[in-house]
Every structure is written in C-alpha cells, then in structure tokens.
Amino acid sequence: MTPDFAADSADALPLWAAWKGDPLPEAAGPWPVASGFSAKPGEICLLPDGAGGLAGAILGLGDRSMANRQRFLLAHATALPQGTWRPILPEGMDPDEAALALLLGQYRFTRYKGAAYAGARFTCPEGADATLVRAQAAGEFLTRDLINTPANDMGPDGLEAAARALADEVGAAFTVTTGTELLDANLPMIHAVGRAAEQAPRLIDMRLGDTGPRLTVVGKGVCFDTGGLDLKPSASMLLMKKDMGGAATALGLLRMLAMTGAADRMRVRVLLPVAENSVSAASFRPGDVLTSRKGLTVEVNNTDAEGRLILADALALGAEESPDLMISLATLTGAARVALGPDLPPFYCDDDAAADALFRAAAAARDPLWRMPFWAGYEAQIEPAIADLDNAPSGGMAGSITAALFLRRFAQGAGRYIHLDIYGWQPVLAPGRPKGGVGQGARAIMAALPHILP
Template structure:
C-alpha cells in the first residue's frame, strides 16, 4: 500500500490515542484505572521498549494503546520505536497522545511507515496483510517521513526483486523512472560502446551475459550545474555466478542482491531529489551480470582500466571492484566535492561486522566524523574500518600494475577498499560503504530480505557537508 495512505494531517473522529509508558507503569497509579491496571498486569506489559498493550473500552474495542520506551521517552535516533506498534495494531486511525519532541515524532513516523512495508509482488494471495494503520502527524513530519521511508522502500524493492526481473536493462529502467519523476537526465553507454567510451573493466565483467543483459554504465545528472557537486556510485552486479571461478550453489543463492550497492545509491538519489537539495547530483551505476560463457573473462587475464592501470585477474569472483574502478575514475573526472560509493563488495566485511554494520572506509577524518555523527543521529549505524596502506603491497602483480585480489585471505574488506582507492583522485573526499543489503532475520520495521544501510546517514552527511553554512 502507498505510504501516503499511512500518515495523515487530519485526525480522524475516532482516532485511538497512543501513549508512551516507560518501565514501572504499574507503580504509576494516577495514569491507569484499577480495571486498566488489572488488564496491564494480566497482559504482562511492563513498559519495556518494543512492547505494547491495547486497553479496551466497555465494548471490547481498542480505547488506548500503551507502548514501552527507554527512560522517560523514545529517542530521536531510534526510527523503530513505533514500528512494533504499527505491526501489531489492527487497521484504523491513531495519534500520539504523549507530548514528544518533534524529532522523536518524526523518527517514529518513518518506522510507522516501514513497519507496513511488504514485498509481496509475487504472491497470489497474502493472508497476513492487514489494512492500513494510519497515524496523525503534522505536515512537516509527514513530508520528511514519507521521503525517507520511500527511499528505504525503493532500496528494499530493488534488492528483493529476482534477477529475472532485475537485470542491467531493468536497473536502467528503474533509473529512468526516477529521472522522469524528478526531471533528471539519463545517459547510458552499453555493450561494445563501453570499449569505445573508455570503460574496459565494466565491459570485461559483463560481456559474457546474454544479449538482453549487456553490460552498461547508467548515468543520471540532476540539479544546478554550479551547485556543490556530489557523485554517487553503486555496484550494479545484477547476478554474480562468480564467473569462471564459479561460486558453489549455497554462495550463489542470494546473488540477486549483488546489485545492492546500486539500489542504495538509487535510493539515496531519490531522497536527495525528493528533498530538493541544492546540489549537482552525478549518479553512476555500472550494471552487469557476471555470467559464464565462452567469452567470459578468465583468471590470469590482464585487463586495461579507464584509469590507465592494468589489472591482473586473480579471481573472476572479485568482479565488483573492477566495475567500480572504472566508474570511480569517471566520477573523479568531474571533480566532485564529495564522492560516495555503495557496494555489496566482500564477505570479509560480514565476517568482521555481521549483517547490521556496513564497513565504512575513508581517509578523510572530517568526512568520517560527519558520517559517524549522522549515523548516531539517525539510528542508521556505520562502522569504520582502517584504510591500512601497508596492505597495498598484498595485491601487487608480477605482470601488471595490480592484481584484483591478494594472495592470502586476510583483511579482505580492507584489501578491496585499497584497490578502489587506487582509482580515486586523492584530492576528492571519498567514502566507500561495504554493505550487506540484506536482513537475515526480521525485526520491527525491518522484514527479512532487502535492507537499506547507511542511506539515511549518508543523506544527513551530504546536507551537513555540502549545504551547511558553517
């Protein structure tokens, strides 16, 4: 259902109040009647965060909703504090009766929407879907929450869509649809034209795919030409077999999400344009399918790059960094004021940090401090890993300028980030986010499946860094 149906500026006549009740509710005799205290006691509700109880009226219908919270109130950096309630409540109209700061209410509105997100495009019947739970909000809260929720939902939708319906051409269509919505320009370089235009690594990785899945570089531009310049790059490997270094079946099962970096970049771009930030946006998505056929690139091949560096292929399953290399080189040619890339790049990042924490790399201390503050402020966590320069020698090659992998298995996420760094102009402020783009288990507002990680934190960083007067 559209998120616009879930937040309303007009309070319904029979809107049900939601009240925040921290721990110790049964000791607060002035807030509950004796009957309500008995109901709360019987339900086991104690005000713990994430818990909820519905208090009925004389006719057995919900009259008040009590939800638990930390300390005296929820926190502004927790967008999920209302999500559990939104998932558990029956269809109807609700409003927050507890006086809360605007930023707390706004954060809760995002979670309220996303708790009702479903990816059920392929289900003929979904008996679990409820009617809408509508929340009364102010106009400002509504706009901000809808823009953010829709950016996250777009990211999730793209990741969740199976490769059959989300190949390079469909990813291009998604960019073109977004561009049409916001009056942006799109240019696409596809197939052998990539060679003529100077993107040999993107071509090499994607050339083995079927004729209707040719590799391409998708470019979107938007905003005033003389505004602060932001470049976004997203890894768009629409499916990764591993190439000739074929993945085992178990490792291939989730490879529809290997375009998760592109999904993140596109979700972030949608939020930037919806919020009409005064920036010049340059979005680049190298879109390929890493397939196996007679013309697939091989281990031992030496490939040219747009940067002019030659790359020996140590493993065809380290293909994401190759397509990003050409895209990052091109992004830097525009001398952006900020460059951000998103990529589902390494299993090593997941081993180190698990599924929830995107490994974040940058040598720019002020940029990291901005990202860290934004991550904490939005409840959209990031974790910095070092760009450890001594490891650069680990991907040296005897026959080319560099190898696309290291000889050993250590520090895989750092090695990949250092490889990308070789293609970024040193004077360009740059951060690389190695995201998982997937939630293996559901939490309130965050169903199992495609996940948006770092999108909201990156958005706030962009506003602060490129648009702040300080």
C-alpha cells in the first residue's frame, strides 16, 4: 500500500490522544470515566453518539514517561473501527511524530497472505509536515517489504528488479554490472563472494539529481547469507533474508529524498553491491587472498565476513568521484547487537561536526543512532601477515569497530565518511513497528543532510 492521510471532512470523527492522569476532553462527557477508561497505552474508549453510532474516541498513551521509552504510541489508533478520524493531540506531542505513527501503524506485509490494512484512516494532525511524513512512511514501507520478502523471491534478480522499479518511479538513472562483467569492471571481490550462487552477483548504480553537493550511499545487498564454506548453524541462518537490509534501507532513503524534493538540491548516487553468499564448488575459500578494486589485498579468514568484501569494492568505486559525503549502510556484525541491542545501531564518523549533526538529527527524527569510534589502536588487528588486510580478525573482540576500520580503508577519497552497522529487524512487536524487517538510519540521515552537506 501507499501510505497517505485521508482528506478532512465534516464526517471525520474526533480522536483524542490522552496521557494517563491528564484531564479528559470535556466534549467526551462522563462516558470515559463511567466505562473505566484509564488511558493505559493503546487503550481505546469509543464514545457513543446516543443514536447507535460513534461520536469519537479517546486513545490512551500511558504515563508521560512512555514518550521517552516507547515511540509511536499513536500507532495503536489503527485498531479503531473503519472510518475517517481527526486526531487531536495532547499538549507537547510532536505533530510529525504523531503523523508518522499513524501511517506506520498501517503497515502490513501482504505479499503472501493478502491481509492488507483495511482499518481506520486518519487526517493529518494539525501542524504536521504531511509531505515529509508521507515520504518517510513510503520509504519505510519499501524497506520493510524488501527485507520481509524471502530470498527465493528477493535474490539478486529480485533486488535488481525492485531497484529498477524505484529508479523508474523517481526518475533516477540506472545501470547494473552483472556476473563476469564485474571482473572486467574491476569489482573482483563482489564477484568472488557471489560467484557460487545460481543468480549472479552484481553492482547496481543509481543516480538522481545533477546539481549541488555529491552524496553517495552504499548499501550492503547480501540477499541470503549461508556463511559460505564457513557455514552458519541453522539457527543463525533463519534471519539471513535480512542481510540485504542495508540495500533496502538505501532504497528507502532514496525514495524519501525524491518524494520530499531534497534530491533536487544534491547529486545522489546509490551503489548496491548485491550477491548471495552460497555454497558450491565455486565458493571462495577460507585462506584465499583476494585483490580488491583499490588494489589492497585481503586475506579471507572467514567466508561469513563477506559483507565487508562486497562493500569494499563499492566504496572504492564511490570514493573515486570524491563525493562530499559517503555513507555505508550494512547489516554487518553481531558485535553491534551485543553492544547496543537491536534498536540502537552504531555509527562511525571521523568528522565531529558531521557526527554531532547526525546524532542530533537521529533523536529529532525518532530514528536513534549511537556514535562509536574508529579506534586507531585496533588497526593492527585488520593487518594480517600475508596480505594488506584481514576480513575477520581473530579474538572476537571489538568486531563492529574492526569491521568499520576495514571499510574506512576503502572510503578514502570521500570528503566525509559515515558507516552505519544496522540490524534491519524488529524482533518483537512495538507500536508502529511490527515484528519483521525495519528501516534504521534513513530518517536520521535525511534530517542530518542539510547540516552536513555544503
């Protein structure tokens, strides 16, 4: 579905959102108190009109402390009966946050069950930026759909088709380099990682905008990760359809930038290295030494650390244009989840001003991120004895940092570089965030760009 707000009309029913303990709206009359309404999170009190119909409703938001603990509480409103509702927000609630919650709550993944959202619709809350919020929701819906689609339908061919469809939608230029063409184009590590799969590896290159500063976004597109010859155990393989979450988030970000018109003020390039890390006689092996596009050699000490290999070639390609800002998005390390959990992705940036802008924008956009260091003291860990770099340092410590340090070697040449180690998955149901694929970082990046790009 395409997320959107309903047109306001005289038939739209009032929907009051209420914090626990706050006075209830006088227009609701005595019914909420008489029915025991206490404004618990997600509690709904339907207000009768005295003639067998509805006069409105009140949605409970819980204690005000919930505002800082759990975002998008207004998404509970999608449990209301069908019809058009006019949200009336409590004092102090951010109208953009409320508007986004109302749209995100309508998301359903319907490709295989067909259970599309058919519930309540909402007018845009007063004071909200409808254009911005529509774009944020549309980008998020695209990202979720791509991640939720299993690898039998979202392999390299499927991801290319989705990217091509988005390019047509927003008017972006689109090129793709596939299979052995990658070797001719000097993208050898993308080819090495994906050559064992039935669907060929590829590099997708999309461009939008022809004036202004240069932004290059690189998204990891491993459509399924078996671990390669260093095969994952079955329990670790269950969520590996989400290993293209970086590419999915990059595509969601491109849709947001296009829909808001932000892409008209910059030159956006999206690079998606796409592969399936499979097992066959053609698989790359532990102990292999690969030569990258940049000329750096990489010793493969674990074939399950493949994402950084395909990103490395794409980052090197992107850096050759010396963009003002280059960003990588990748479901890269379990170490990031151990450190910060599934909801708070780390980001890495050497530029303090850019890092501060992104951190502040993430909080404002309700898309949290946490800065982690490119710690120079760990550089030696990614420098093995027989090659320039090691794709999987031994020891098991600081795995997210060493992965970021590895990628930074290939991003040299960009004006500024930011790396996000995202999870791309919502493990438990939360308001506006059903269990399954989820975008992380795109709203934060979009909010930060005006403060980072020249």
